[in-house]
Amino acid sequence: MHTHIAEAVKRPDLIALQPDLVCLRFETMKIYSALGAVRHLLDTGAVRRGDTLIDSSSGIYAQALALACHRYGMKCHIVGSTTVDRTLRVQLEILGATLEQVAPSKNLRLDQETRVRRIAEILAENPSYHWMRQYHDAIHRYGYRDVADTLDRELPAGPLALVGGVGSGASTGALADYLRAAGRDVTLTGVQPFGSVTFGSEHVSDPDMIIAGIGSAIEFENVRHESYDRIHWVNFDCALSGAVGLLRAGGIFAGLSTGAAYLTTLWERRRDASRTYVFIAADTGHRYVENAFAKHADAPDIDTLKPHEISSLHELRHPWSTTYWRGLNTPGNPGPSE
Incomplete structure (x- = not known):
């Protein structure tokens, strides 16, 4: 029995959409x-x-x-x-x-x-x-140790791929770091909106973007860039398509960052089917009903969407771009060639 609602609400659900495709669903992750x-x-x-x-x-x-x-x-x-x-x-x-x-x-x-x-x-x-x-402040990473322990305990042995919004860096980054410290083979794919400075897309705006929580307009010290293997930049339309597609396919009503993560996960999984994929659903979709889900009839089918693979941040473009990142973001080398 819980002594406070916060202890109950924080617990995520692990939902297997496919044997190798898992949604880590929170009511409110933070x-x-x-x-x-x-x-x-x-x-x-x-x-x-x-x-x-x-x-x-x-x-x-x-x-x-x-x-x-x-x-x-x-x-x-x-x-x-x-x-x-x-x-x-x-x-x-x-x-x-x-x-x-x-x-x-x-x-x-x-x-x-x-x-x-x-x-x-x-x-x-x-x-x-x-x-x-x-x-x-790195203290915001500490709470995710329990989540990492749950993933390590409940997911099948073998390599994992974790996908989710970068945001402040405390969630996806901490989960991957804790799992790696536990000995798991983990790749980490971060999702960003266009216009975020965190991974260098501030020169490409997205006027329809209402998923501010996964990006930033100022530098976030909790983001450890070297922890991320790949980065995907997803615009509003693609995030909506992912969210609508997830609701149709899995019955999961989640926010736009989840839609972007789901879309990204499906593409990464097609590239490499050797891992169990876990994508993060950080919150529910309720606050996006009027500004996003109400437009579901206009959302492109996710099977028609494909990212632009880039080698330079100058190549970033809508609606969806991606690149390999890990190891590139080091002192003197801030990411894909400028």
Whole structure:
């Protein structure tokens, strides 16, 4: 029996769509990140019960941190983007978290920079607040050790391929690193939106992109580039096709980052069928109904989609590009040739 809803909600489901194709489905994945981080801060004495924790969020991390604060008796303040919808706003309010949303921005970079700047202002006024720094503090990786242990225990012996959104770097990167440390042969494929600086696509915009959580407009220190074997850049239309295709084929209603990961996984699996493929479904599809799933009739069939294989970031183009990455992103060599 669980003593708090956060402990129950965080547990993922492993769903085998095919013997070698598995969906790691979360209701909201970042609860693992938030719970592990808050627990570590309390255990080390960095914060005490009753303190206020603050961070920036475009959506699911806000809910995760609010639940973690509720679980451990902390106060929570979120500086949110305009993508925080009414459903989440009401939940945060009832949970006791405070939310302030920044003004709409023309692009992701301005939105993230505005939120970070606002946090700096709040910290200057309230020096006792603790900034969680989900994008930069490695404590957000700790919670995923339990997930990696579950995967190692429940998946068949043999090589694995892990596919998911890069985001802050705490989820896919940590899972792969923990599994490799346990002795598993793991390839890691990261999914990015166009316009993200994390793997150098900031020069290619996607005006329809509403999957900001898997990319970034500022550098994230939690991303360990050398952990990723391949990178896929997927635009909104392809992500929607993947999400619709997954719902039709597997009955799994998940967000756009999951759609992008599913699409990517099917392509990687066709290239190399020697591994068990695990793709991450980080959240459900509910917050994407009006802006994405309602357009399902216009989504291309995923079987008609194919990525552009690139050797230089200058070759990046819509709707979908990919490259081998691991080992290329090292000091003095930031990735595919510029």
